[in-house]
Amino acid sequence: MLRWNWRNTVVCAAIAATGLAPAPAPAAAQHLSPPGMDFARVLGTPALPGIYGPETAVVVLGYGLTPEGTMRDELVARLRAGLTQAVFAPLSPIIVTGGNPQAGLSEADAMADWLTAAGIDPTRILREPEADSTVANARNTAAMLSERGLRSVVLVTSDDHIDRARSTFAAAGITVVGDLTPGRALWSSVPLHIGGFGPARPAL
Incomplete structure (x- = not known):
């Protein structure tokens, strides 16, 4: 049916x-x-971002910055996928998680700056600038969710990292209701602007 x-x-x-x-x-x-079968993930095909409410956070995992404090292409790709998900779930807060500072800038701060430049309201972005591993990403995110009464997350990370990230976040007691990766977000490589709704992607 x-x-x-x-x-x-x-x-x-x-x-x-x-x-x-x-x-x-x-x-x-x-x-x-x-139920329980995600054919997009099984087949590696492009996936639609999910539509979620304010109780579900979009969590973008960090990736090591250059010694100069700039973002590598891998992290920019994660952010583009995260931006796509954020536009489809406009009520969801966005958690950017990653420490490992370079040139005085953490991964979380660099990601938040990129999203703000993309048009995301800064008050929607929650920074977690201490994590130095996937385990710490999950542990620190769990604490933020508890503090703010959030119940679940959508994970955004690289294609070769998503399975480990999902299992690590689940082990930290976090309900993962979805995920998106650069390789499965086909439209994340083009400017995203839907009429008057949603931000335009910066040329970064």
Whole structure:
């Protein structure tokens, strides 16, 4: 049986507005995957960002900065995927987690600056600038979630890191309801601007 709801409509309208894909009619919707089966992850195909509310945080994991304190391409790719997810879930806070400072700048601070330049409201961004490993990312994020009454997260990291990140966050007691990686966010490499909604990606 085909199912269609407002979330499907919003996602398809948003994708269509970017010019990346036409909006299908409800009758053209694909059938839902069996519970627990994420075919996009299994097949490595592009995935739609999820639509979440204010109780779910988008968590972007850091990646080592250069000695000069600039971001490497890998971290910029994570941020582009994170920006895509953030636009599709405008009520979700964004946690940027990563320490390892270089030239006086932590990974979290560099990521927050990039997102702010992209048009994200700075008050929406929560910085976690102490973590020096995936385990610390998870532990420190768990503390932030507890302090703010947040219940779940969407993880954003590299394709070759996502499985380890998911298991590490789960071991820290965090409910991971979704994930997005650069390799599965096909549209993360193009400017993202949906009419008057959502930020334009900076040329970084």
